[in-house]
Amino acid sequence: xxxxxxxxxxxxxxxxxxxxxxxxxxxxxxxxxxxxxxxxxxxxxxxxxxxxxxxxxxxxxxxxxxxxxxxxxxxxxxxxxxxxxxxxxxxxxxxxxxxxxxxxxxxxxxxxxxxxxxxxxxxxxxxxxxxxxxxxxxxxxxxxxxxxxxxxxxxxxxxxxxxxxxxxxxxxxxxxxxxxxxxxxxxxxxxxxxxxxxxxxxxxxxxxxxxxxxxxxxxxxxxxxxxxxxxxxxxxxxxxxxxxxxxxxxxxxxxxxxxxx
Amino acid sequence: xxxxxxxxxxxxxxxxxxxxxxxxxxxxxxxxxxxxxxxxxxxxxxxxxxxxxxxxxxxxxxxxxxxxxxxxxxxxxxxxxxxxxxxxxxxxxxxxxxxxxxxxxxxxxxxxxxxxxxxxxxxxxxxxxxxxxxxxxxxxxxxxxxxxxxxxxxxxxxxxxxxxxxxxxxxxxxxxxxxxxxxxxxxxxxxxxxxxxxxxxxxxxxxxxxxxxxxxxxxxxxxxxxxxxxxxxxxxxxxxxxxxxxxxxxxxxxxxxxxxxxxxxxxxxxxxxxxxxxxxxxxxxxxxxxxxxxxxxxxxxxxxxxxxxxxxxxxxxxxxxxxxxxxxxxxxxxxxxxxxxxxxxxxxxxxxxxxxxxxxxxxxxxxxxxxxxxxxxxxxxxxxxxxxxxxxxxxxxxxxxxxxxxxxxx
Numbered sequence: 001x002x003x004x005x006x007x008x009x010x011x012x013x014x015x016x017x018x019x020x021x022x023x024x025x026x027x028x029x030x031x032x033x034x035x036x037x038x039x040x041x042x043x044x045x046x047x048x049x050x051x052x053x054x055x056x057x058x059x060x061x062x063x064x065x066x067x068x069x070x071x072x073x074x075x076x077x078x079x080x081x082x083x084x085x086x087x088x089x090x091x092x093x094x095x096x097x098x099x100x101x102x103x104x105x106x107x108x109x110x111x112x113x114x115x116x117x118x119x120x121x122x123x124x125x126x127x128x129x130x131x132x133x134x135x136x137x138x139x140x141x142x143x144x145x146x147x148x149x150x151x152x153x154x155x156x157x158x159x160x161x162x163x164x165x166x167x168x169x170x171x172x173x174x175x176x177x178x179x180x181x182x183x184x185x186x187x188x189x190x191x192x193x194x195x196x197x198x199x200x201x202x203x204x205x206x207x208x209x210x211x212x213x214x215x216x217x218x219x220x221x222x223x224x225x226x227x228x229x230x231x232x233x234x235x236x237x238x239x240x241x242x243x244x245x246x247x248x249x250x251x252x253x254x255x256x257x258x259x260x261x
Numbered sequence: 262x263x264x265x266x267x268x269x270x271x272x273x274x275x276x277x278x279x280x281x282x283x284x285x286x287x288x289x290x291x292x293x294x295x296x297x298x299x300x301x302x303x304x305x306x307x308x309x310x311x312x313x314x315x316x317x318x319x320x321x322x323x324x325x326x327x328x329x330x331x332x333x334x335x336x337x338x339x340x341x342x343x344x345x346x347x348x349x350x351x352x353x354x355x356x357x358x359x360x361x362x363x364x365x366x367x368x369x370x371x372x373x374x375x376x377x378x379x380x381x382x383x384x385x386x387x388x389x390x391x392x393x394x395x396x397x398x399x400x401x402x403x404x405x406x407x408x409x410x411x412x413x414x415x416x417x418x419x420x421x422x423x424x425x426x427x428x429x430x431x432x433x434x435x436x437x438x439x440x441x442x443x444x445x446x447x448x449x450x451x452x453x454x455x456x457x458x459x460x461x462x463x464x465x466x467x468x469x470x471x472x473x474x475x476x477x478x479x480x481x482x483x484x485x486x487x488x489x490x491x492x493x494x495x496x497x498x499x500x501x502x503x504x505x506x507x508x509x510x511x512x513x514x515x516x517x518x519x520x521x522x523x524x525x526x527x528x529x530x531x532x533x534x535x536x537x538x539x540x541x542x543x544x545x546x547x548x549x550x551x552x553x554x555x556x557x558x559x560x561x562x563x564x565x566x567x568x569x570x571x572x573x574x575x576x577x578x579x580x581x582x583x584x585x586x587x588x589x590x591x592x593x594x595x596x597x598x599x600x601x602x603x604x605x606x607x608x609x610x611x612x613x614x615x616x617x618x619x620x621x622x623x624x625x626x627x628x629x630x631x632x633x634x635x636x637x638x639x640x641x642x643x644x645x646x647x648x649x650x651x652x653x654x655x656x657x658x659x660x661x662x663x664x665x666x667x668x669x670x671x
Contacts, residue, residue, distance in 0.1 A: 011478065011479060012479070013479030013480065013481075014479075016479075016481070094479065095478055095479050096477070096478065097477050097478075097484075098463075098464075098476075098477055098478070098479075099461065099463045100447070100451060100463060101451055101454065101455065101461060101463075104451040104452060104454070104455045105455055107455075108455045108456070113420060113529045113530065114420070114452075116419075116444070116448040117444050117448070124531075129531065133536075135444070136444065136535070137444060137547075138538055138543070138547045138548070138549055139538030139539070139542075139543035139544070139547045139548070140535070140536065140537050140538045141535075141536045141538075142417065142533055142534065142535050142536065143532075143533070143534045143536055144417065144530060144532070144533045145530070145531040145532045145533075146529050146530050146531060147529045147531060148529075150529065155444075187460065189460055189484075189486065190486055190487075191484040191485060191486045192484070192485045192486070193477075193482050193483070193484055193485075194482065194483060194485070195481075195482060195483070196476055196480050196481055196482055196483045197483065199466060199467060199498070201497050202497050202498070202499075202500055213324070229641055229642045229643060229644055230642070230643050230644065231638070231644045231646070232643075232644070232645045232646065232647075233633060233646045234646060234647060235645060235647060237647060237651040237652050237654075237655035238655050238658070238659065240629070240645045240647055240652055240655065241652060241655035241656040241658070241659045242659060243643065243645070244606075244627060244629075244643065244645070244652070244656060245656070245659060245660070245663075247625075247627060247642070247643045248550075248571075248604065248606075248627070251603065251604050251624075251625050252603075253549060253550040253573075253603055253604040253625075254550075254571060254572070255572075257663035257664070
């Protein structure tokens with residue numbers, strides 16, 4: 001199986017230094033268990049993705065583009081030439097605009113289906129099929145069986161990346177893509193930029209125009225169902241057990257009895 | 262000099278109390294003077310208004326400010342009448358909200374998206390909710406119109422659904438379309454954006470009728486733009502709609518004949534099976550239902566059996582983890598895991614402040630403890646003052662009876 005991993009020029013969220021985004025390092029690990037994998041980067045410099053070599057990629061293709069160019073046509077051209085069975089990407093970039101639209105645009109251009117937020121991948125029983133486990137949050141998953149080729153984005157709950165290995169980083173190769181790619185200018189969004197300002201989180205359940213004491217109660221959870229709680233003092237244990245089970249079922253965390261008698 | 266001249270003698274004569282014994286003149290100064298000015302306070306009446314009914318000793322609720330004077334007026338009768346439903350007959354434009362409807366219900370995040378749509382619609386516009394399948398509560402969440410998308414809510418075909426939504430939007434021509442920035446909603450928004458060739462303003466954290474704000478570059482800067490066609494709204498960013506209910510009238514949409522191709526389904530997806538989380542292995546911070554043991558639990562075998570039968574994730578207090586009775590990764594609290602569970606069942610946990618910090622995000626708490634005055638009992642929605650060692654076998658027995666397995670009765 002042939003896997004292509006889309007690599008982006010990430011920035012560390014605290015220091016601002018150039019770094020490989022965590023999701024892409026996790027994508028390398030997912031691909032390592034499946035077969036032959038190759039990295040793909042479209043951008044002005046190849047050095048920004050050199051860290052991916054140390055994370056386990058042996059080979060990276062670099063499509064040189066000017067800074068303002070749209071990477072999607074170049075990536076689509078390279079992927080069409082590579083013809084991989086699976087294309088992996090992070091679900092969002094890191095340090096850029098962080099819109100997460102590039103994998104969708106690439107999949108749309110190639111006509112591949114896209115499966116978002118995967119945490120595991122395995123080859124299917126039939127040739128050319130894949131089992132992709134999608135994260136649904138809170139530990140639940142959806143196992144999608146799909147016929148490739150397919151684009152998939154990686155969720156942070158995927159297995160952690162490999163440790164950085166210096167020897168691998170030395171041995172790995174970054175190869176420029178031969179053949180000139182015509183740079184397409186990226187659409188410039190009309191946005192105004194300014195330093196980030198934290199906004200207060202909404203306090204759930206606090207009535208509008210309430211006093212500070214009421215907001216504090218809502219924030220600490222004392223104003224919710226807890227404030228109107230039931231108190232049973234020294235009940236019979238069986239009676240208490242019935243109360244607990246009825247309460248849990250009312251909340252919906254415990255399934256109803258299968259065979260009520 | 263148009264102020265009327267006061268006559269203090271006449272005023273005093275008017276408030277003179279008819280004397281009973283004639284010893285000295287007495288005046289009733291509690292009534293408000295007709296000449297205006299600041300109302301006179303009656304401290305005794307205020308104090309009496311703060312009095313809390315109770316037989317044992319005088320108690321006053323000092324947080325309550327009693328009316329300064331006069332008898333308390335009865336509440337106007339309109340307050341109890343059913344709120345009238347607001348209708349927008351011919352909205353100038355539409356703002357469409359596309360909720361996730363996980364489990365067929367509007368989540369809190371979906372309501373926030375509808376609240377955001379309401380802000381963008383203002384007085385002239387109308388909010389339309391584009392929902393898959395049937396649902397309820399759209400009107401109270403702020404929707405003027407309801408567009409029902411003819412789609413199977415359980416099938417997994419995001420590309421096909423995005424195509425149908427894009428076709429509906431092309432027929433409807435709304436001014437703005439809002440999605441929740443969740444796993445499903447964010448995915449759908451990006452598919453629709455790519456399909457319609459429209460830019461998407463993702464993860465908006467600030468919203469006003471004139472601009473949307475989102476963080477970028479690792480939250481070092483924020484980007485502001487006028488609201489475009491497509492945007493996704495971050496969780497906990499916009500308040501839910503709190504006004505009177507709206508009508509949520511069904512709005513039929515005629516999809517163009519050229520858009521009939523949108524009825525396609527993704528042929529490549531062979532199957533999609535939902536695998537629920539295994540409560541025994543799910544990380545504690547992600548668990549839905551946590552049952553935790555504290556110092557009041559000595560029989561940990563029974564506790565483990567109970568956790569398995571309840572299909573909960575096991576947790577523990579610091580005392581048990583320090584003693585080596587439970588693994589360290591099960592510790593709940595400030596130095597352990599901060600939970601995001603729906604329900605927390607605390608067995609034999611008194612509730613140290615550090616432990617309660619870990620539980621602060623839980624929606625429902627059930628506590629079993631021998632101490633009536635424990636902090637956990639105060640926090641709990643259902644509090645039982647009883648020995649957890651007696652409750653656990655009773656729970657197991659009851660669950661065993663319900664499963665119809667008398668052999669499990671311990």
